[in-house]
Amino acid sequence: MRRYIFGRLLLMIPTLVGVAILTFVIMRAVPGDIVALRYAGSNVPQEIIDQERHLLGLDKPLWVQFTDWMGSISRLDLGQSLWTGNSVVDEVQVRMPLSIELAVLATLFAVVLAIPLGVIAAVKQDTWVDYAIRVFSIGGLAMPSFWIGIMMVLITLTLWGWAPPVVFTPLFEDPVANLAGLILPAIAVGYRYSAVSMRMTRSTVLEVLREDYVRTARAKGLRETLVVVRHALRNALLPVVTVVSLEFAFLIGGLVVTEQVFNLNGIGKLLVDAVAHRDYTLVQALVLLLAAVFVLVNFIVDMVYVVLDPRIRYS
Amino acid sequence: MLVLSLVLAACSQTAKPPTSSVSPSVAGGEKPAPGGTLTFIVNAEPPSYDGHRETTFALLHPIAPHYSLLYKFDPNDLTKVTPDLAAEMPQASADKLTITVKLRQDVKFHDGTALTSEDVKATYDKIIFPPTGVLSPRAGAYAVVSAVNAPEKYTIEFKLKYPSASFQTNLASPWNFIYSAAKLKGDIKFYEKNVMGTGPFSYDGNTKGQDWKGKKNADYFGKDKDGAKLPYLDAYKALIITDSNAGVTAIRSKQAMIEFRGFTPQQRDDLSRALPNDLAIQENPWICVNYVVPNTQKKPFDDPRVRRALSLAVDRWVGGEALSKTTIVKDVGGLMRPKGPFAQSDTELVKIAGFGKDGKANKDAAKALLAAAGVPNLSFKFLNRNISTPYEPVAVYLINEWKQVGITATHDVKETSPYQADLRAGNFEVALDFNCDFLDEPDLQLAKFWSASKAGKGLNFAYYDDTKLDGMIDAQSRETDPAKRIQLVGAIEKYAMDEMAYQYPVLWWYRIIPYLNTVRGWKIGSNHYTNQDLATVWLAKK
Numbered sequence: 040m041r042r043y044i045f046g047r048l049l050l051m052i053p054t055l056v057g058v059a060i061l062t063f064v065i066m067r068a069v070p071g072d073i074v075a076l077r078y079a080g081s082n083v084p085q086e087i088i089d090q091e092r093h094l095l096g097l098d099k100p101l102w103v104q105f106t107d108w109m110g111s112i113s114r115l116d117l118g119q120s121l122w123t124g125n126s127v128v129d130e131v132q133v134r135m136p137l138s139i140e141l142a143v144l145a146t147l148f149a150v151v152l153a154i155p156l157g158v159i160a161a162v163k164q165d166t167w168v169d170y171a172i173r174v175f176s177i178g179g180l181a182m183p184s185f186w187i188g189i190m191m192v193l194i195t196l197t198l199w200g201w202a203p204p205v206v207f208t209p210l211f212e213d214p215v216a217n218l219a220g221l222i223l224p225a226i227a228v229g230y231r232y233s234a235v236s237m238r239m240t241r242s243t244v245l246e247v248l249r250e251d252y253v254r255t256a257r258a259k260g261l262r263e264t265l266v267v268v269r270h271a272l273r274n275a276l277l278p279v280v281t282v283v284s285l286e287f288a289f290l291i292g293g294l295v296v297t298e299q300v301f302n303l304n305g306i307g308k309l310l311v312d313a314v315a316h317r318d319y320t321l322v323q324a325l326v327l328l329l330a331a332v333f334v335l336v337n338f339i340v341d342m343v344y345v346v347l348d349p350r351i352r353y354s
Numbered sequence: 355m356l357v358l359s360l361v362l363a364a365c366s367q368t369a370k371p372p373t374s375s376v377s378p379s380v381a382g383g384e385k386p387a388p389g390g391t392l393t394f395i396v397n398a399e400p401p402s403y404d405g406h407r408e409t410t411f412a413l414l415h416p417i418a419p420h421y422s423l424l425y426k427f428d429p430n431d432l433t434k435v436t437p438d439l440a441a442e443m444p445q446a447s448a449d450k451l452t453i454t455v456k457l458r459q460d461v462k463f464h465d466g467t468a469l470t471s472e473d474v475k476a477t478y479d480k481i482i483f484p485p486t487g488v489l490s491p492r493a494g495a496y497a498v499v500s501a502v503n504a505p506e507k508y509t510i511e512f513k514l515k516y517p518s519a520s521f522q523t524n525l526a527s528p529w530n531f532i533y534s535a536a537k538l539k540g541d542i543k544f545y546e547k548n549v550m551g552t553g554p555f556s557y558d559g560n561t562k563g564q565d566w567k568g569k570k571n572a573d574y575f576g577k578d579k580d581g582a583k584l585p586y587l588d589a590y591k592a593l594i595i596t597d598s599n600a601g602v603t604a605i606r607s608k609q610a611m612i613e614f615r616g617f618t619p620q621q622r623d624d625l626s627r628a629l630p631n632d633l634a635i636q637e638n639p640w641i642c643v644n645y646v647v648p649n650t651q652k653k654p655f656d657d658p659r660v661r662r663a664l665s666l667a668v669d670r671w672v673g674g675e676a677l678s679k680t681t682i683v684k685d686v687g688g689l690m691r692p693k694g695p696f697a698q699s700d701t702e703l704v705k706i707a708g709f710g711k712d713g714k715a716n717k718d719a720a721k722a723l724l725a726a727a728g729v730p731n732l733s734f735k736f737l738n739r740n741i742s743t744p745y746e747p748v749a750v751y752l753i754n755e756w757k758q759v760g761i762t763a764t765h766d767v768k769e770t771s772p773y774q775a776d777l778r779a780g781n782f783e784v785a786l787d788f789n790c791d792f793l794d795e796p797d798l799q800l801a802k803f804w805s806a807s808k809a810g811k812g813l814n815f816a817y818y819d820d821t822k823l824d825g826m827i828d829a830q831s832r833e834t835d836p837a838k839r840i841q842l843v844g845a846i847e848k849y850a851m852d853e854m855a856y857q858y859p860v861l862w863w864y865r866i867i868p869y870l871n872t873v874r875g876w877k878i879g880s881n882h883y884t885n886q887d888l889a890t891v892w893l894a895k896k
Contacts, residue, residue: 070768071769200606205609300597
């Protein structure tokens, strides 16, 4: 097992190097650069543009830029944002707590909603309860979370003249203000997220409920609740855990539009701004960071499988 | 939720129509109340904190209150320049080649050190003669200056190469924050990441991507006309809100009081309906404009007849009326802002191709010109920026107008960065360019009209070289008699927009600021760069 874990950790390195190369190449292939953008619409002469490019090292050959960057990465130095001149670590540090907290809240909301409803829908298959839950979950899939967010803000504004705070307050500074700022986005995002998990829970529980060992458990006279929770749900959870975990990893950097709607200063917004500014260093570092989150979450999920299903053994 | 949203939409449709009121802050007659925190929106984040280096308003709005300038625009009359750190208006020598400025002697930086002429000299040396590795995008605007001297502790002297009409007003440039000579000596890039000025507010922290805070500078030198100390506010907080609809929400929910750049007519009307008793609105013509820029290096746009036809085909008067209902353009004007000090009268303007009021006659003339040039069914790609306000609606209007004379223009919309890259590489046939300035000043608004291989390098995207036009621009710049200068500028407009039809404005922008009516002491100007030190702003108690 130890050897397996070590091997998996080592495998992360080529994966991340591959991501780094791809991101570097894709960003350079996109037309335009940060300097042209920085002085867009200003009467700035060409020599200033050229000087700025030189200062930022954008006039160096691409292979030099790449080796410089890879050299920094190998020293765990993510570099500086070309736009602000601040270190990438500083830029990320400010936004990460919000993104993690929002992802956790949305996941909690989704899981609390999805698993019970998914199980109920499976147990009450083809009854009005099942239909109602399915309609509810299809609604979550059909409506984009940013639209749900806009609607929620409109409703609270129109009815009560209230909108979520536009400035993020850290959890330990003021928990109430913190929650006031994150609750609506967490619901907006969590609803869509729960819909995916709810449908997955329903179909896997339905599948497990038809297994022989469930029939055996029932034949032994176990109460239906015990059969469903202990025997069916636990075995049905594996794919649900995968979906929930990957969604969680996605939420760390993927809530771009929702962050715009609620003016949340998160990683998703930072990434989009960085792409729009052609802030190569920041984009490369963020993509690498998000890729690392995905790789790590995948690894953790694989480890969780062992706990959930004793039949799984890695060697 | 869908039903509820439809109900909400219906409610907003039936609400009372928007009101357009004049701000109490402009009406005057009230005694300013000290105290309070002004919360305002900035819809972008400043790249660095150095005003000399950057060109975006996103730097000025949160950071200008920390600094003073030599001169500034009078907050009560934004067409006039008034001393800021200067003790009086500048004095010109008899030959107009030496400009002397006497400084106030009661000014302290936020770290407690006194301001002297050495600080002003170090500041202007950095702007005009930047050392290697220091960027100063506006150095060219001061090309007339040969030296900056500090002959006395509180006297600064600018030596000019030739008399300049615009130099003295340029001393009120909102970007020219006065920095500490000691800080610049220690690190010439100190101000890229630090804030330390003499302005009405000292720096009180910021959270990247979220907000910027300033607190009252108790040692600020400024006083109001009654002798009361400025600033009135205790503090301010700038909220960085990049999405304009989120900005509207912030004002509607009263989390922010004002946004100083501007909103669309639709957003103004939404806020008016939502806050009928709490909103004030100020509006003003804006020194911002979109230009149609044919690339003269590409056929058939090397032919003035084709370029003139493109301008003639557009009915700007009808367009202004229609587009002003939905986006931030309104007035028809030449190269200088309509109703501004250098603007031509409408009587003169309508004589220029494309600016006449008989749209049908203009379109007929455009068709004839295209036929004469051998391109009656001209088609081209029209490069534009993917910004909805006002670039896209303006471009859609142009394309529709061109269609009526047989021109097929394909809207080639690009993100700002590739759009800029194409402009700078000349990789387009016709583009929609734009320009914004802080001042009605021909030297600024004509900067894009210099020859592309000379002073217009990187600015003139029509890519022509024209020594005659260069001579005309230079002559107006040296003319110090305002009346004669207006005539020279008029001749440039006739030549550049009509005879040669190199590039021409579509419609001038119109600035709309809806804000909570507790905000007083702020007056809208013709641009979103000046009048941002917030020294005279105060909050009325409700």
